[in-house]
Amino acid sequence: MIGRRSHPEASVSTRRAEAFTDGVFAIAATLLVLGLTDQSLGAVRTDDDLVAGLLGLTHPLFSFVISFLILCVMWMTHVRQFEWIVRIDDAGMWINNVRLLLIVLVPFTSSLDTTYSDFLLGRVLLPVNFFLAIVLGWLQWVWAVRSGAIVDLSPADARRLGRASISAVVISGAAMLLSPWLGSIGFVLFALDGPLTRLLRGADAPVSPPVTTPHERGATDGEGEGRG
DSSP: OOOOOOOTTOOBOSHHHHHHHHHHHHHHHHHTTHHHHTSOOOOOOSHHHHHHHHHTTHHHHHHHHHHHHHHHHHHHHHHHHTTTBOOBOHHHHHHHHHHHHHHHHHHHHHHHHHHOTTSHHHHHHHHHHHHHHHHHHHHHHHHHHHHTOBOSSOHHHHHHHHHHHHHHHHHHHHHHHHHHHHGGGGGGGGGGHHHHHHHHHOSOOOOOOOOOOHHHHHHHHHHHHHHO
16 A cells, blocks of 8 residues: 555544445446346347347446446546545545445446436436536545645646546536437547546646655554544
């Protein structure tokens, strides 16, 4: 684990928030597959029937894959953010909790997209779900910058990374606006996330905080737990 300097005004260690968040993302990503198992292949009596049934799962499979990949992108963003965030207070935890509430809804809204894509709400709710969750992820970084929870970045670099995170907000917003016509197909816009992120960041990403020695890391962890 990357060692962090102890923030002088830290309220609690970020380790438990990180572990809880990792667990929620892992469970949500795993539950997505239930949307596939709920699908019927119809009456299968021959190989041709099975092939036809599997081809009928094209949209459910696409919805599963794209939802899984976007959850992975959001988890990677979470990991990168907490390379820099050294403490978390009540406001930060509640922002994270509300975001996780939206994350655990993804398997449900994904199943709606799979089963009821012929209806407007069936197509729209999954993109809305992702958009709101991504906005909360961006707000978490805004909170971290304004609360002084980031100590290893200059204010200019912190703002640059904040601008870069707007990329996912813009793309998910566009996918949401297009969802009445395209449904989850609009998520292919996330292929533009990398170039748009680099454009908004304006320079190379800052390197990770320096790794501490085991002795320093143990001392830091002890201080963080004492405050918690």
